[in-house]
Structure formats: structure tokens, C-alpha cells
Amino acid sequence: MRGRPLRVPHSANRRSAVMITSVASHLSGRESANLGAPRRRRPARRLRAGMSTLGVTAAAMILVAPPAAAATIDTTTTVSIQGMAATTCPVTLSAQVSPAFTGGTVLFKEGNVTLGTAAAVTNGTASVQHTFSTTGAHVVVATFSGARVGADDFRASTSGALTVTVATGLNLGSICLPIG
Numbered sequence: 001m002r003g004r005p006l007r008v009p010h011s012a013n014r015r016s017a018v019m020i021t022s023v024a025s026h027l028s029g030r031e032s033a034n035l036g037a038p039r040r041r042r043p044a045r046r047l048r049a050g051m052s053t054l055g056v057t058a059a060a061m062i063l064v065a066p067p068a069a070a071a072t073i074d075t076t077t078t079v080s081i082q083g084m085a086a087t088t089c090p091v092t093l094s095a096q097v098s099p100a101f102t103g104g105t106v107l108f109k110e111g112n113v114t115l116g117t118a119a120a121v122t123n124g125t126a127s128v129q130h131t132f133s134t135t136g137a138h139v140v141v142a143t144f145s146g147a148r149v150g151a152d153d154f155r156a157s158t159s160g161a162l163t164v165t166v167a168t169g170l171n172l173g174s175i176c177l178p179i180g
Contacts, residue, residue, distance in 0.1 A: 070151045073099065077106070079142040079159040086169025089176030090131045095142035100124025101154060104147030110138050121147070132166040139163050 076098045083091035093115060095106040105118040106126035116128030121144065132138060139161045146156035167178040 070148075070153055072153045072155060075099070075144055075146075075154050075157040077142050077144045077157045077159040079108070079140060079162045081140070081162065081164055084169070084176060084178060085132060085138075085164050085166045086176060086178040087132055087135055087166060088171040089169040089178075090129050091164075092127050093130055093140060093142070094125065094127040095119070095121075095144065095159065097121050097124045097126070097144050097154075097157070101147075101149050103149040104145045104154065106145070107143050108140060109143065110140055115140065118145070132164070135166050135168055137163050137165055 078096045078098075080094050080096070081091050082094060083089065085091055093108045095108070097104075097106070100123050102122050102124075104121045106121060107118050108115040108128055108130070115130045119126035119128045126142075126144075140163075141161055142159040144154075144157050147154045168180045170177045170179050
């Protein structure tokens with residue numbers, strides 16, 4: 001069935017009416033105007049706010065941040081000694097790497113000679129035990145190797161020189177005494 005669209009007149013009053021102007025159908029090849037039925041006026045139905053249904057669409061948005069760019073961080077290394085520096089008496093050489101983190105190693109050197117083995121950095125600190133075999137001034141430096149921790153690259157650094165004056169010592173096992 002094919003027909004013409006409904007014409008709905010706009011009225012200023014609250015009552016709107018739908019007027020059916022004509023409906024055509026194909027019956028036996030002839031067109032009939034509403035099959036002789038009189039034109040009717042019907043009041044239009046109005047939607048009331050309380051009667052209408054609202055549809056809600058929910059959507060989720062997921063934001064994904066790109067991986068953080070690797071930061072290159074400068075480090076500072078300082079060296080210190082704990083214990084009495086005397087021949088035959090062990091001391092602890094310590095390095096403090098700032099900022100504090102865990103990763104990389106520190107080598108302690110006197111000139112070109114490595115003192116002990118490479119020490120792992122834990123919470124910014126690395127240390128080795130060392131016993132000096134000769135008296136006099138010994139210049140010690142600590143060199144941090146650098147490290148990659150997570151996305152950050154911590155640059156290598158070398159401490160300033162620490163001069164350690166070593167005296168003659170007497171190691172009694174539980175105690176070490178400087179003599180002379």
C-alpha cells in the first residue's frame with residue numbers, strides 16, 4: 001500500500017490534530033479516494049515526560065600511555081674508608097653513588113691497580129675489604145660503571161681522590177694495632 005505522507009498542522013493551542021488528507025490504494029487498477037469514507041479528524045497523541053523512556057548508552061574509554069622515554073641521569077660517586085689504615089690490618093673502602101638506586105658496580109683503584117673485586121651497588125652503596133701492604137700515602141678512587149635501571153640510564157662517574165695514610169700495623173686477629 002502506497003500513500004501520501006500525513007500532514008500535521010502546527011497549532012498555537014495545546015490541542016494538535018492530525019489531518020489525513022488522502023490515502024490512495026491500488027484496487028483493481030483504480031485509484032479510490034479513501035473508498036468514499038468521510039475525512040476524520042483525530043486528536044494527536046502527545047508524549048508526556050513521565051511516560052517517555054530514555055535510553056542510556058555507556059561507553060568506556062581506555063587511555064594507554066606510551067612507554068616512558070628513557071631518562072639519562074647523572075651520578076656522583078664519593079669514596080670513604082672505615083677502619084684503621086695500617087699494614088696487615090683490613091679496612092673497608094666504601095663508595096656512595098647518588099642518586100641512590102640498586103644496579104651497576106664500583107671498582108676501587110689505587111692508580112692502575114684494582115683494590116679487591118667489583119662491588120655491586122645496593123641502595124646507592126658499594127664496599128670492599130682491602131688490606132694495604134705498604135706504608136705511606138695511598139690515593140684511592142672509586143669508579144661507578146653506570147647502569148640501566150628500568151627505563152633510566154644512570155651515567156658512570158668517578159669519585160674525587162681520597163688520600164689514605166697507611167702506618168705500620170700489627171694484626172692480633174681480633175684487633176689491629178698501629179705501631180710506630
